[in-house]
Amino acid sequence: MDWQPFAAMNLLRNPFGELTRDDRVRAAVVDVADCIDRLQQPQTALQFIADCGRGKTTHLLSIAAQAPAAAYVYLPEDERCPPIPHGQPLLIDEVQRLPWLVRRRVFARGGGLVLGTHVDLAGPLRRAGYRVWTYHVGQDLTAERLAEMLNRRIQLARLRSGPIPQISETEAADWMTRHGSDIRAIEFDLYERFQQQIGVG
C-alpha cells in the first residue's frame, strides 16, 4: 500500500476534501436528539441560522439521517426553484431563496419543518401556526468541539488500524483565532496543509 500518497500517515486520502452525503453525516459532531424529540410534536418548525460554512447543512443532513420519512431539498442560487417534496419532517436548505408564494404554500402544508437559513423566518412560521425553535449554528463552537470534528474527519480516512494524525485542542484554538467559527475555511486550510505534508501543494 506504499503507493498511496497518504499511506505514511495511515490515511486513505486527504481527510479534508469533499465528502459524500453519507460520510458528512458520519463525520458530523452534532447532537440532534433534542431536535428529533421536538419534531414529534405537531406543527413544529426548527430553523438553523448561520453564515456559510458553519454547519447548517450538516445539522439538516444529520436530522434527515435519523428520520426515515424525511425529505431533504437544497435550493440553489440563481436557478429555478426545484419541486418541494413531501416528507415528515421536510428539510429545506437555504430556505430564504424560496419564492414567497411557494413558501406560503409549504408553510400551509403543516407537518414538521427543518430549515437552514441565513434570515430569521420565525415571524412567517408563527403566522402559519408553527411553534418555532431557533438554533444559531456555530455560536457555541469551542476548541474542544472543533478538534473533535476535525479528528472525526481524519478518522473517516483511516487506512488501517494504528495511529493516525490528530488535531489537538491547542491547534483547534489556533484555527479558531484565524477563521472564527467558519469550519469550511478551516477545512480548506487543513486540506492544503495535508497536501503539503505529502509534497503536493
Added chain:
Amino acid sequence: MAKCSLAIELDEPDRLYTSNDRIRGTVVVRADDDVQCKGLKVRSGWATHGRGNIDSHDLHSEVLFQGQWRSGEEHRYRFDLPVSSWPPTYHGRFLSVDHYVHATADIPWAFDPKESRPYQVVSSTAPNAGLVEKNTVTSPVIGGIVKILLVVFVLFMLLNPMLWIFGIPIGIGAGIWWFFKKYLPKKLLGQVEYTLDQESFQPGETLRATLRVHPQKDIPINSVIWTVTGTEVCVSGSGSNRRTHRHELFRGGKLVDDIRTLPGNKETRIPLELELPNEPCFTMNLGSNQILWETKICIDIPRWPDWNDSLAMQLAPSKELVQAASVETIDNGGSVSTQPTTTAGDEPDVTFAATLEMIQSVIDDDRQVDRIVDAVRDLPMQLNLIPQRRELYSSSSKTHAYPDGHVVIGQTIDPVMPVTMFIPRSLADEFDQATDRPWSGEGSIVGYDHRQNRLQLRIEP
C-alpha cells in the same frame, strides 16, 4: 456500536491492475455479538476525492453472504470482481482518483459496518472524453441548425418591439466584442489557420502544431505566443457554495519573436513544437472533476486587437506506459507484488491444486463453490487424479460428457476431493488400466455436482 467488523485482504495489494483484470481477495468478518446480516455486499469501482464534489462509479457488486454470524466467530468470504480500466489511479493536488473494493454488511437496526481497500489501476487507452467540442460544432449540419436558430431568434426580437429594450444593448455589446475580437484581427491578417497535427498525445510525446497566415499586405507583428496548459479543474458545493478550484499541472509553450513582419500575398507557416511532460496526468472528464489540456495561440499585433485562438487536446495513456509500470512493479520487489500484470488477452496462471484448495475452503457454501467453478470453468489445467471406477451415464452427466465417451469416478490427490471425470473414447483404455493409480493429464473443471458432492472434470483427448 457495530456488532461486527470487516476487513478486506487483497490477494495482490500492490499489483498494478489494467483492463480485463479481475481483483481477487477475501472479506474477513469478525463478529462481536450474534449478528443477523441481511447482506454482505462487495463492490468494485472508482471514486474521486479532493477539493471537488465526489464523482464515483460502481462497476460491479455482489452479495457474498446472507444469514447469521455467531459471537466470536470469524468468517472469510472470497471475492473476484472486474476492474474498471478508466479512469486510471491519479493523485494530484485538488483531484485524486482511486479504485476501491468496498464491503458493507447490512445489519438491521444497527450501524452498517463498511470497509474499503484501494488498488492501483493503470490504463492503456482512454475514452474520447475532454476533447474540445469546437470541431464537432463546425460540422455543416450543426452549423446550419445554429445559423437557422440565430436567424429565427433575431426575427423574433425584431417582431417584438418590447424586446428591443433588452435586445439593443445586448446586440450592441455582442457586436462590439465581435468587431474588436474577431473582425478587426481577421480583417488585417486574412486567412489564419491554427491546427494541431493530432488530437491525442501521450506523455513525453512531442506536441506539434502549425500556424498558417496569409495576409493580403505586409503586416508588422510583435510576436506569436503559443501556450500549452494542463489543469485540474474541480467544482465543490453547489449554488452559493459552488466554488471552482484550478491547479495548473503544466504550462509550456513558445514565444516566436524572430518574425517581425508577415509578408503580404504569401502564406507564412510557423511550425510549433513542445515536449509534453512525462507525467500520467491524462485528460479526464469525471463530472465535477476534470483534467483539461488546452493550447492557446495569440498573434500580438502592434496598435491593433490581437488575434487569438484555442484548441483542446487530449493527453491519453499508452500501452508502453502500462508495460513500463508493470515492469517497475516487478523491479521494486520487497513488499511489492512480483506477479507481472496480465495484459489483455492473457489468462492468469491458475493451477488445479490452488483451485481445489479454494473450493475446499468454501465447500459448505454451494453458492461460493459455484462462483469459483464458474471463474475457472473450461480453463485448461494439468490434472493429477486417481481414477476408481467407470460409471454409467446419468442425467446429470449429459451436459458435459463426450457423446461417445465414458464417465469415470475418482478423486484428486492433494487435496483429496471426489470427482466425476468425463473422458473421451480414445482414453477409455488408459483409464481402465490406471484404476486406483495416479493419473496425470490435461483437462478442465466443467462443473460441480452438489447432489453427489463431486467436482466435474472434462479430460482432453
